[in-house]
Amino acid sequence: MNTLHRKSLPGTQLDYFDTRAAVDAIQPGAYATLPYTSRVLAENLVRRCDPATLNASLSQFIERRRDLDFPWFPARVVCHDILGQTALVDLAGLRDAIAAQGGDPALVNPVVPTQLVVDHSLAVECGGFDPDAFAKNRAIEDRRNEDRFDFIDWTKKAFKNVDVIPPGNGILHQINLERMSPVIQVQNGVAYPDTLVGTDSHTPMVDALGVIAIGVGGLEAESVMLGRASWMRLPDIIGVKLTGKPQPGITATDTVLALTEFLRKQKVVSSYLEFFGEGASHLTLGDRATISNMAPEFGATAAMFYIDAQTIKYLKLTGRDDELVKLVELYAKETGLWTDSLVDAQYERVLSFDLSSVVRNIAGPSNPHNRVPTSELAARGISGVVENEPGKMPDGAVIIAAITSCTNTNNPRNMIAAGLIARNANRLGLTRKPWVKSSLAPGSKTVELYLQEAGLMPELETLGFGVVAFACTSCNGMSGALDPVIQDEVVSRDLYATAVLSGNRNFDGRIHPYAKQAFLASPPLVVAYAIAGTIRFDIEKDVLGHDADGKPILLKDIWPSDEEIDAIVASSVKPEQFRKVYIPMFAAQADDGIKVSPLYDWRPQTTYIRRPPYWEGALAGARPLKGMRPLAVLGDNITTDHLSPSNAIMLDSAAGEYLAKMGLPEEDFNSYATHRGDHLTAQRATFANPTLKNEMVIEDGKVKAGSLTRIEPEGKISRMWEAIEVYMERKQPLIIIAGADYGQGSSRDWAAKGVRLAGVEAIVAEGFERIHRTNLVGMGVLPLEFLAGVNRKTLGLDGSETYDVVGERTPRSTLTLLIHRKNGETVEVPVTCRLDTAEEVSIYEAGGVLQRFAQDFLESSKAA
Template sequence: MNTDYRKPLPGTDLEYFDTRQAVEDIQAGAYNKLPYTSKILAEQLVRRCDPAALTDSLKQLIERKRDLDFPWYPARVVCHDILGQTALVDLAGLRDAIAAKGGDPAKVNPVVPTQLIVDHSLAVEHAGFEEDAFEKNRAIEDRRNDDRFHFIDWTKTAFENVDVIPPGNGIMHQINLEKMSPVVQARTDGEGKKVAFPDTCVGTDSHTPMVDALGVISVGVGGLEAESVMLGRASMMRLPDIVGVELTGKLQPGITSTDMVLALTEFLRTERVVGAYLEFYGEGADSLTVGDRATISNMTPEYGATAAMFYIDGQTIDYLKLTGREDEQVALVETFAKHTGLWADELKEAEYERVLTFDLSSVHRTLAGPSNPHAHLPTSELAERGIAGEWVEEEGKMPDGAVIIAAITSCTNTSNPRNMVAAGLIARNANKLGLTRKPWVKSSLAPGSKTVKMYLEDAKLLSELENLGFGVVAFACTTCNGMSG
């Protein structure tokens, strides 16, 4: 870490880097006009950049230039088991090579904290209407992945800076959102002093930006780039296209976050935001819970952006408390954000090179598809588009266009309590009306964390879902990777 602009953080025993002062020393009044993303990038430059290159790098952000590469040092690496294991195998191979040369293999470790979540190995062989489906699917997963899981277990004790979440616990993005991200890091430097700075991360999955909903720059990368970050190398970048997205209005009653994000995805694809960092703000964004915000951020790859940021505000603080973060950590997030200009109220003067506007009150009930998440399909047009219509039931035959798989899963949906409770209420009403699952439909429920099962049980809605054939089959990713059946 650098020493210039390092100061005590008021109200704490921590230090921080005064990015505002560093920017103002170059151009007076510039800091308040920076977008949220630029403020985060500027802070890590002040903290980590070669002092000789600091002024030129900060000018790229201040003057909205894209002439020079500058370094980005993500604070964490988050991996699913497929690509995460591959990276750790490379490090294990490097240990062998060093040992062969007479060196100490134990010195080979990730420099950056690395979190590996085993969530991409389970296939739903036993559907949600089968008894003990969860236990049966887990047994098959362990049998098929015995060698892999043995290696992953070894990495927990063999490597420093590696934390492993074993199979059967959830999806990496939902766990990242609910548990892993501190939003503001507090780490001890080489001199034994603790320094506070914004949490950032890269992840080996396209939906890694889900935690952008907490104000954490979190982007999806390939395995090689993640491995480079693990080893402490800077990820070189130029100032991205930062687009402001003003959300106006509020969602109408009965409209879910899934309805919202499908409509928003169609809108953003037409606005060509590929590769951009989006920043959502306005009265509409203020009214959204972190669960709803996470649904928007999670769909970043579907509308082609790199990140989908929300400011830190009262909703963020409420969510951190709800998900059991320590009181001291929650207080740090609020203190740091307000003191460093990352709190929502401090971003009223932020200037964007491009601003889009989307009215949340315009969202209606909708589906995706039938084949692509951006193919907006209002429920009012199902018959018109030939997807739904009259049919005559014939003995022993399925109707044309029949649904054969119904999976309640994915971090996009199961991270949002409103969505999951709504599913439970629909199941309860379906049971009251005597509706049943057709025998050809493979139904399943695979939440992104065990928390979902707990609150569904508390609300007495899990049994309603089970009666329809939507019993819990896994806590893992089962749709985006094709494992739901």
């Protein structure tokens, strides 16, 4: 079959696999009806499957069956330094475990090209009003992360197939969009679609290029790195028909916030979305990338756009080689992946969204799908003029105003609009309020180049939006410390302090410890709120200030026209800027020839990098599913920020107390995220979010917020970490009970590692977010799902019970949860085993991904 359908690509020296002919040989005309995602996945099958299994696999594709365990072999893996580093720490630990069993550790390498970008480590200690902010923040980043960066440097030399983009160069997803993804790969004279997995939930950003890219946890990425397939069920593919075009003055951010609200309501969790229709043609590639980036906020696995003229225009704009641009267009048209050939695609479900219905939006508080039109903030009680006392901050003060995140800084229209807002504000004498910590952290150095070209960089700097980093910063909770005077006033007056950022997540407690809530907005709106200084402000109607003649200035007076934005984008954003940034960046990744030991020399006193314990003690043995006690009983929408926060570490937290004991000064505690390479620090982050509401902890008839639980059978209320220590000493197996959408948010593997190391054997929820569920399986934690209509409330669960799980663990089998109540009653509750594939069952039974690989590696070594 592979030989039969291998064809030459006209006008080139390359071949490709004629998937269209392979599909149509089974069912004539079927290829034209397949959605785009199915076509790319089918190409993966044709290229990878042996002839004996290919026909059956393609037949199941055509039938859209959901019971097929489908092996997907992504072409590459991309990682940011937090999850990428922890994945490589695991592989370094795996090398030690292999060596201890007599195996050759040097043979443990990623076999799939792995690209790591250091972008999550920098905190904005110096705001954008400091002209030396970038240099100062980078120096602090290097000092704090010396242990981490030493390890990352070792991985580049010790492992094959690992490339590292060092700190200070940009954000993973924007670099991936602007340079790393070729759209069409070429290997051994054969062209095929670029596909990838990434250790971050926003990896789907490059879906905008027509590339299947999905976010996975570090554990699943490790499995792919080591050459194993990423197993999945054939996904539900939903068509999203876009009609109309955006109104004047509406940004891509406004559109994506409206789409996020709409798609969350449409229940697209774990689905692959394909955007099509006349409206899609009105979106630039930058607009599309903003939409695709937010896929995890919809709950979707992917957010695909087809390859079309906009794709080609963008590849040319970003300075790709002419030969690559020609190949992408030729390949897409020849193989049926070009948009013109997808008019007959059939979807089992189609949603329709009118782009012209979008108004200026903001999202918040607390969730990206909490969209509010800016014109309705006052009516919803969020804004509304509050009298300011002279010399004091207002209630609702914006203490963080950050233009940040690849979600929006990838989009030249957004960034030019922000610069024009700043220019117009400066001309009228408007200034940033003094309590606002403002910052500009683009995801690519090209942004600074075209803002300079347009003469807008000085305008932003004048308002306090100078470049503080080329990194994730506030979007990842790395907002840095406040001015002590401002912090003292927030605390002493118990102010409702807020953050406004152009990021993708605004969960409570994520952006800054002293920002009680956060709001997502477009870059130009972030500038406007820095001028307003408070969220309790009607940004559409209230007065931002007065001009030299005393005339009131409103937002409409400084908002630029679409025509001006587009004209400046056309004249100022150039291919040579991208070449100037990326050609030397990637040339610097060449092998320097320096050899290092295949085993890492672990530093004994570090709080950043430590040999992982996953092959030791109880973690390496059979897990009991009897006599489990609840560590937590939780409600709906528990995020990975609740499970393992990423923001700054406070001194009075369990992790803070540990770091102080280890001799680390408080100013260098850094974030929870940066310490995830050291399990002794990272364990103490488990359920450390101060906004957590564990229903086992009741005070005055209400659930008390905090990192708290109740130790049973004593009934003693305790901080979460102290309870975990007690249960670990008792060797008490644990369980977690939860509501719907458990594990929303970032793809952090420590949300699963933390509970596993705490002794959690199973989690029973009403539903799981996809990435977190796979992370749980990868750590050997059993995910179980209540049947419809059954939950912790209908069962009257309060955390005083003990639990057993019985039954044969097969893909999606029905198991029995035995609930032993304190009064001696036992209740039998059927639950669904959320080991979704035979591969997942195998991984779980081995104890996790790493244990499974170690077993297979040693067995294959003996056989050889």
